[in-house]
Amino acid sequence: xxxxxxxxxxxxxxxxxxxxxxxxxxxxxxxxxxxxxxxxxxxxxxxxxxxxxxxxxxxxxxxxxxxxxxxxxxxxxxxxxxxxxxxxxxxxxxxxxxxxxxxxxxxxxxxxxxxxxxxxxxxxxxxxxxxxxxxxxxxxxxxxxxxxxxxxxxxxxxxxxxxxxxxxxxxxxxxxxxxxxxxx
Amino acid sequence: xxxxxxxxxxxxxxxxxxxxxxxxxxxxxxxxxxxxxxxxxxxxxxxxxxxxxxxxxxxxxxxxxxxxxxxxxxxxxxxxxxxxxxxxxxxxxxxxxxxxxxxxxxxxxxxxxxxxxxxxxxxxxxxxxxxxxxxxxxxxxxxxxxxxxxxxxxxxxxxxxxxxxxxxxxxxxxxxxxxxxxxxxxxxxxxxxxxxxxxxxxxxxxxxxxxxxxxxxxxxxxxxxxxxxxxxxxxxxxxxxxxxxxxxxxxxxxxxxxxxxxxxxxxxxxxxxxxxxxxxxxxxx
Numbered sequence: 001x002x003x004x005x006x007x008x009x010x011x012x013x014x015x016x017x018x019x020x021x022x023x024x025x026x027x028x029x030x031x032x033x034x035x036x037x038x039x040x041x042x043x044x045x046x047x048x049x050x051x052x053x054x055x056x057x058x059x060x061x062x063x064x065x066x067x068x069x070x071x072x073x074x075x076x077x078x079x080x081x082x083x084x085x086x087x088x089x090x091x092x093x094x095x096x097x098x099x100x101x102x103x104x105x106x107x108x109x110x111x112x113x114x115x116x117x118x119x120x121x122x123x124x125x126x127x128x129x130x131x132x133x134x135x136x137x138x139x140x141x142x143x144x145x146x147x148x149x150x151x152x153x154x155x156x157x158x159x160x161x162x163x164x165x166x167x168x169x170x171x172x173x174x175x176x177x178x179x180x181x182x183x184x
Numbered sequence: 185x186x187x188x189x190x191x192x193x194x195x196x197x198x199x200x201x202x203x204x205x206x207x208x209x210x211x212x213x214x215x216x217x218x219x220x221x222x223x224x225x226x227x228x229x230x231x232x233x234x235x236x237x238x239x240x241x242x243x244x245x246x247x248x249x250x251x252x253x254x255x256x257x258x259x260x261x262x263x264x265x266x267x268x269x270x271x272x273x274x275x276x277x278x279x280x281x282x283x284x285x286x287x288x289x290x291x292x293x294x295x296x297x298x299x300x301x302x303x304x305x306x307x308x309x310x311x312x313x314x315x316x317x318x319x320x321x322x323x324x325x326x327x328x329x330x331x332x333x334x335x336x337x338x339x340x341x342x343x344x345x346x347x348x349x350x351x352x353x354x355x356x357x358x359x360x361x362x363x364x365x366x367x368x369x370x371x372x373x374x375x376x377x378x379x380x381x382x383x384x385x386x387x388x389x390x391x392x393x394x395x396x397x398x399x400x401x402x403x404x405x406x407x408x409x410x411x412x413x414x415x416x417x418x419x420x421x422x423x424x425x426x427x428x429x430x431x432x433x434x435x436x437x438x439x440x441x442x443x444x445x446x447x448x449x450x451x452x453x454x455x456x457x458x459x460x461x462x463x464x465x466x467x468x469x
């Protein structure tokens with residue numbers, strides 16, 4: 001009798017923990033970037049970003065299909081995929097990390113919270129630990145993740161040939177804007 | 185009893201672990217079906233149309249240049265003294281429809297074509313091949329002693345392009361073609377059939393080796409099959425294609441079935457295509 005009670009309690013606890021651990025997600029998040037070099041700048045947009053956040057432990061994860069970045073010029077998109085990102089070999093870029101100060105965010109109270117996120121950024125087959133500032137906007141319908149930060153192509157073994165250096169800069173300004181809704 | 189505690193705790197641990205480690209586990213790893221793009225660097229293999237079409241609102245200014253034949257002798261600097269140039273342009277009406285127009289000096293030909301992509305090769309389900317059609321018409325503006333009529337001066341070509349990008353490095357295409365001249369001034373049938381074969385092998389990220397062979401399947405008179413070997417080199421907004429071919433004509437009606445020189449006795453010529461693309465409409469608008 002006692003045995004049954006304990007195992008029942010155990011599974012009850014497990015269920016309860018999964019109820020409070022709310023996960024928010026999206027498959028249509030937006031990530032864009034701007035590259036500003038000596039002879040001009042160009043940008044690209046991606047509206048097929050997969051992102052998820054767990055309120056339980058502040059885990060934040062992104063998966064970014066590289067071929068979904070849209071450029072103004074088709075030739076740029078071709079160069080981006082074939083010559084820089086090598087997307088046939090590395091189809092996704094990803095980030096897996098945690099909110100550094102998750103306790104500062106109240107997911108029950110609508111508002112804008114400044115946060116820091118730290119974790120593994122994987123791109124072009126190279127993983128690097130990064131820590132970037134961002135914002136979490138809690139609303140009645142969900143949670144929006146926002147961040148603006150710079151990365152260096154050279155950190156991810158993305159080689160810019162010397163004679164393209166005036167058109168393509170090593171530094172890329174990344175902008176994240178992903179509206180997440182509760183997972184069903 | 186201890187056992188049950190362990191079960192309970194491990195259940196808890198499992199639930200929090202799964203939430204922590206992989207939130208994206210049950211989400212698709214990439215968009216399920218994506219088009220397989222960029223089988224060739226430009227809309228041409230060497231002479232043949234490739235499976236590529238232009239993006240919507242893209243204008244491709246093309247200059248195709250062929251020198252004289254290597255066997256034209258030292259006095260012609262082995263062909264470098266002679267030049268045949270087609271000046272042309274292509275425009276992407278939609279991502280699947282490209283229209284082209286050009287003029288070249290062989291028989292003073294003005295040629296126009298419509299290229300349509302009917303089937304797009306996809307990854308992750310969908311078609312394993314791309315299928316396109318090319319319909320082209322050429323008007324020969326030369327002064328002939330027979331003085332053909334306007335209609336007689338027209339020639340048409342119909343092509344089906346079946347192509348596949350097998351890997352990042354290798355693309356292959358097969359191009360059954362029919363050529364019809366309303367009027368012929370040489371001893372060949374008005375209608376001829378040819379089978380274009382083209383392939384690309386990427387050498388580096390920015391260069392590739394292209395091969396092209398076009399056996400004529402019907403009576404080809406005294407003409408020779410076209411064979412070309414080329415190399416694509418990409419430099420920013422330009423693609424530079426250079427190579428050797430025994431074809432001098434630069435429109436479909438000419439290079440498919442009207443090749444007067446052959447590889448066997450060095451009747452080949454150095455040539456290049458220069459392609460410069462201009463984006464007139466931002467596809468994201």
